Amino acid sequence: MPDSMPALPATPDEATRQTRIRLTINDTPHDLSIAPRRTLLEVLREDLSLTGAKPGCEMGNCGACTVLLDGEAVYSCLVLAIECPGHTITTIEGLTRDGQLHPIQDTFVQYDALQCGFCTPGQVLALKSLLDRNPHPTDDEIDRGMAGNICRCGAYPKIRAAARALARQQP
Amino acid sequence: MSTPKTHLIGASLPRPDALGKVTGAARYPADLIRPGMLHLQLVFAQRPHARIVALDTSAAEGAPGVAAVLTAKDVPYNAHGLIDADQPALCGDVVRFEGDKVALVVAESKEQAEAAAKLVAVTYEDLPAVTDARAALAAGAPLVHAELGTNLLLHIPIRKGDTARAFAEAAVVLEGAFSTSWQEHAFLQPEAGIAYVDEQERVVIETAGQWLHEDRRQIAAMLQLPEEQVIVRYAAIGGAFGGREDLSMQHLLALAAWKLRRPVAMQWKREESMIAHHKRHPFDIRCRWGATREGRITAVEAEVIADGGAYASTSVEVTKVATLFASGCYEIPNISVDGYAVYTNNVPCGAFRGFGAPQAQFAAEIMVTRLAHALGMDPVELRRRNIYREGSLEPTQQPLPEGVSALPVLERCVEEARARLRYGEPRESDVPSAPHLRRGIGIACGIKNVGYSFGYQEQSTAKVHLYGKAELERAVVLIGAADVGQGAHLILRQIAAETLGIALEQVSMVTDDSGEAPNAGSASASRMTLMGGRAVHDAALAARAKWSAAEEYEAEAEVQFHPPATTPLDPMSGAGRPNYCYGYAAQAVEVEVNTLTGQVRVLRVISVHDVGRAINMQQVEGQIEGCLAQAVGYALLEDFQVRDGHVLTPYFSTYLLPTALDMPPEIVPVVLELADPNGPYGARGVAEMPLVPFAPAVAAAIHDATGVWLSQQPMTPERVLAALSAMNGQSTAG
Ligand code: FES
Ligand code: FES
Numbered sequence: 001m002p003d004s005m006p007a008l009p010a011t012p013d014e015a016t017r018q019t020r021i022r023l024t025i026n027d028t029p030h031d032l033s034i035a036p037r038r039t040l041l042e043v044l045r046e047d048l049s050l051t052g053a054k055p056g057c058e059m060g061n062c063g064a065c066t067v068l069l070d071g072e073a074v075y076s077c078l079v080l081a082i083e084c085p086g087h088t089i090t091t092i093e094g095l096t097r098d099g100q101l102h103p104i105q106d107t108f109v110q111y112d113a114l115q116c117g118f119c120t121p122g123q124v125l126a127l128k129s130l131l132d133r134n135p136h137p138t139d140d141e142i143d144r145g146m147a148g149n150i151c152r153c154g155a156y157p158k159i160r161a162a163a164r165a166l167a168r169q170q171p
Numbered sequence: 172m173s174t175p176k177t178h179l180i181g182a183s184l185p186r187p188d189a190l191g192k193v194t195g196a197a198r199y200p201a202d203l204i205r206p207g208m209l210h211l212q213l214v215f216a217q218r219p220h221a222r223i224v225a226l227d228t229s230a231a232e233g234a235p236g237v238a239a240v241l242t243a244k245d246v247p248y249n250a251h252g253l254i255d256a257d258q259p260a261l262c263g264d265v266v267r268f269e270g271d272k273v274a275l276v277v278a279e280s281k282e283q284a285e286a287a288a289k290l291v292a293v294t295y296e297d298l299p300a301v302t303d304a305r306a307a308l309a310a311g312a313p314l315v316h317a318e319l320g321t322n323l324l325l326h327i328p329i330r331k332g333d334t335a336r337a338f339a340e341a342a343v344v345l346e347g348a349f350s351t352s353w354q355e356h357a358f359l360q361p362e363a364g365i366a367y368v369d370e371q372e373r374v375v376i377e378t379a380g381q382w383l384h385e386d387r388r389q390i391a392a393m394l395q396l397p398e399e400q401v402i403v404r405y406a407a408i409g410g411a412f413g414g415r416e417d418l419s420m421q422h423l424l425a426l427a428a429w430k431l432r433r434p435v436a437m438q439w440k441r442e443e444s445m446i447a448h449h450k451r452h453p454f455d456i457r458c459r460w461g462a463t464r465e466g467r468i469t470a471v472e473a474e475v476i477a478d479g480g481a482y483a484s485t486s487v488e489v490t491k492v493a494t495l496f497a498s499g500c501y502e503i504p505n506i507s508v509d510g511y512a513v514y515t516n517n518v519p520c521g522a523f524r525g526f527g528a529p530q531a532q533f534a535a536e537i538m539v540t541r542l543a544h545a546l547g548m549d550p551v552e553l554r555r556r557n558i559y560r561e562g563s564l565e566p567t568q569q570p571l572p573e574g575v576s577a578l579p580v581l582e583r584c585v586e587e588a589r590a591r592l593r594y595g596e597p598r599e600s601d602v603p604s605a606p607h608l609r610r611g612i613g614i615a616c617g618i619k620n621v622g623y624s625f626g627y628q629e630q631s632t633a634k635v636h637l638y639g640k641a642e643l644e645r646a647v648v649l650i651g652a653a654d655v656g657q658g659a660h661l662i663l664r665q666i667a668a669e670t671l672g673i674a675l676e677q678v679s680m681v682t683d684d685s686g687e688a689p690n691a692g693s694a695s696a697s698r699m700t701l702m703g704g705r706a707v708h709d710a711a712l713a714a715r716a717k718w719s720a721a722e723e724y725e726a727e728a729e730v731q732f733h734p735p736a737t738t739p740l741d742p743m744s745g746a747g748r749p750n751y752c753y754g755y756a757a758q759a760v761e762v763e764v765n766t767l768t769g770q771v772r773v774l775r776v777i778s779v780h781d782v783g784r785a786i787n788m789q790q791v792e793g794q795i796e797g798c799l800a801q802a803v804g805y806a807l808l809e810d811f812q813v814r815d816g817h818v819l820t821p822y823f824s825t826y827l828l829p830t831a832l833d834m835p836p837e838i839v840p841v842v843l844e845l846a847d848p849n850g851p852y853g854a855r856g857v858a859e860m861p862l863v864p865f866a867p868a869v870a871a872a873i874h875d876a877t878g879v880w881l882s883q884q885p886m887t888p889e890r891v892l893a894a895l896s897a898m899n900g901q902s903t904a905g
Binding site for chain 1: 183186189190191192194195196198199201202356357358361407408411412440441655657790792793797798799800801822823824829830831832834836838
């Protein structure tokens with residue numbers, strides 16, 4: 001054996017131990033058996049095929065994985081799935097009701113607030129969380145509220161325009 | 172028969188693919204991964220230069236879940252590249268940068284593949300590494316590709332007139348030295364994909380890229396298969412910006428699927444993407460500019476050196492573009508520029524939005540403003556006197572292609588800057604309450620080619636099928652054009668519908684399968700609207716003519732569009748016709764410099780572009796705004812650091828990208844429509860141009876605010892502070 005070979009256990013026990021949890025996602029309960037170290041992002045994408053939350057960095061730096069946890073925007077790559085039972089999880093797939101776009105989604109389309117669209121589910125949910133807290137944000141509050149969601153295509157001006165339009169529509 | 176007008180050209184229609192993108196339904200490459208697929212994990216070299224002495228895969232092969240460990244010996248033809256095939260898919264003898272790949276582990280799960288990859292035992296003998304482009308050119312430097320006998324990948328001289336005499340006669344001669352750094356594309360969707368062998372024995376790769384048919388060509392060559400046996404399909408593409416032009420993992424997915432005859436999947440982590448795919452070239456530029464008292468720029472001499480990294484990629488073309496634009500968008504009678512592309516053991520460099528133009532014009536535009544100051548002339552006036560006009564000779568001694576709008580673009584920019592920024596008026600104190608905040612305004616111009624250059628056989632092909640009865644009811648447009656987020660599919664569809672005189676909804680598009688759609692060429696060089704659009708336009712006209720003539724219920728036509736030919740540059744003088752189309756830009760920016768922290772905030776940007784004709788105005792604005800976001804990052808923020816061949820910034824926590832808070836609060840895109848002679852409805856490209864004048868405009872604004880010139884990109888707070896304290900030190904010492 002060459003010296004350079006690292007001594008690693010092939011599959012640590014931790015990784016295979018399964019925990020049973022119930023997650024309520026988009027109003028639907030799911031009973032799952034998962035390894036405790038798995039993130040909410042991984043479980044959404046791999047176990048539930050809810051791929052609207054995107055892996056952009058998996059380190060809490062980009063916002064592509066944003067979901068709502070009890071209405072608050074969180075990075076699902078930084079949340080362990082086992083932290084989530086008892087909480088309400090909303091993903092982008094849960095925003096559309098009976099085939100009707102949520103007003104934020106519709107406004108994003110009308111204002112062309114996206115290019116490649118990879119950041120878009122996260123942007124839409126971050127804006128929802130912002131507007132739910134603060135229905136009439138100033139431009140500065142919009143930018144601060146959205147600063148955790150990177151758009152590398154730079155759709156920022158049009159995202160801001162969409163946010164302004166929505167703020168105007170709110171009662 | 173006359174074609175009814177549908178008024179689709181210029182209309183800000185919403186993009187049809189937006190629906191899937193706002194609902195999460197759109198499938199990006201990683202979303203295609205299904206249970207039962209094998210997972211791939213690469214073993215990266217993680218060292219800049221070394222010989223592989225031994226490669227032992229037995230432990231990894233025996234690890235749980237492992238189906239195979241592939242190495243160089245498993246690759247039928249182990250070399251790929253867009254221009255030179257000089258990059259191994261998997262390295263067999265030497266590794267040349269830290270992102271080189273030495274083995275590919277295939278396992279039942281992602282975790283098993285990752286665990287087994289750590290068991291691949293590679294014994295290296297480290298070799299001396301060369302990680303500086305100038306050092307790489309020195310005699311006795313370690314060789315990146317020993318068999319070449321040199322690290323010089325390209326030397327291109329451009330000679331025009333007599334610079335020695337011009338400098339001797341010039342009233343003002345200024346010297347400059349500039350350096351620019353790497354830039355990372357950071358498309359938000361990291362590389363991912365799946366591959367399988369279908370029932371017709373074809374290897375199918377579903378991933379993201381910028382050019383279906385070029386990916387196919389390189390993969391087929393690597394597997395030694397006929398091109399028809401390789402199918403490349405693009406899923407939704409999460410940004411590209413030039414960063415998906417080179418193969419990254421497409422060929423490795425194909426290799427594993429072909430060898431194992433099972434569906435395979437791979438998804439890179441961000442840090443894998445950061446170290447493994449190519450970057451924007453760092454440049455080192457030294458130059459000398461001379462002008463007469465009357466404000467004629469008479470001479471430019473420059474040495475332009477690009478660090479190409481370990482493999483050729485598109486370095487040769489990028490360097491030629493930078494060499495061509497080392498004198499900016501000005502007609503200068505005496506030019507002597509030498510461009511060099513150099514191999515080093517750094518990360519390879521290649522295409523990135525702007526393709527050599529931003530680096531060259533960072534230097535050129537700063538030099539023009541400095542010359543104006545030295546002459547006591549308004550920087551706009553100096554530009555006006557020298558800027559390209561219709562018929563101006565390029566540095567390559569040929570007249571510019573028709574449609575030269577540099578001057579009207581500049582004039583409009585100045586007009587807007589006067590109206591919106593009060594440019595040219597004496598300024599009262601900047602921020603009375605905070606004397607450490609200083610404001611300034613800068614203006615710069617830019618030029619960038621549309622389409623491929625230097626004699627490349629440029630083409631784009633589209634096919635149009637028409638169906639109906641008495642009336643034309645439906646059209647299907649086939650064109651293998653990548654929509655990387657720029658909106659190409661909607662643009663092409665608008666052009667087809669307008670040309671056929673039918674509604675947008677009556678046109679459907681087939682765009683994402685190399686086996687079905689013809690070759691549009693790449694989504695790069697700001698070319699898809701002009702090239703792909705023109706192919707669609709011409710095919711639609713041809714199909715329509717057949718339809719009318721035959722009175723059939725079906726008609727089809729395929730057209731391959733060729734723009735006016737370009738030529739290679741003469742190896743001694745650089746003479747030739749480098750391009751068939753240019754895009755012209757001018758920007759005015761207002762910045763606020765914090766003289767205590769060195770922080771620069773861009774407050775307002777006016778960005779003026781001649782797009783020939785906007786096909787979809789909203790998307791044109793989106794391209795300008797989005798490109799400006801990347802320009803803000805390039806000018807001020809994005810500091811990709813490499814030390815001794817190791818990337819120090821492989822995460823988004825260390826490589827900082829602009830957020831909503833970094834964007835200028837006010838961006839004014841101004842779109843001129845001075846028809847291009849070749850583009851469909853007169854359209855030409857715009858996607859790259861906003862990146863060209865921005866950094867030098869910011870540098871000029873910083874100078875206007877504080878009196879210091881920055882000559883290194885990015886203009887980070889540390890560099891601004893250092894320049895300020897050097898100036899203050901000088902003034903106290905003096
Ligand atoms: S993937 Fe979670 S923040 Fe980037
Ligand atoms: S639309 Fe591409 S990253 Fe935001």
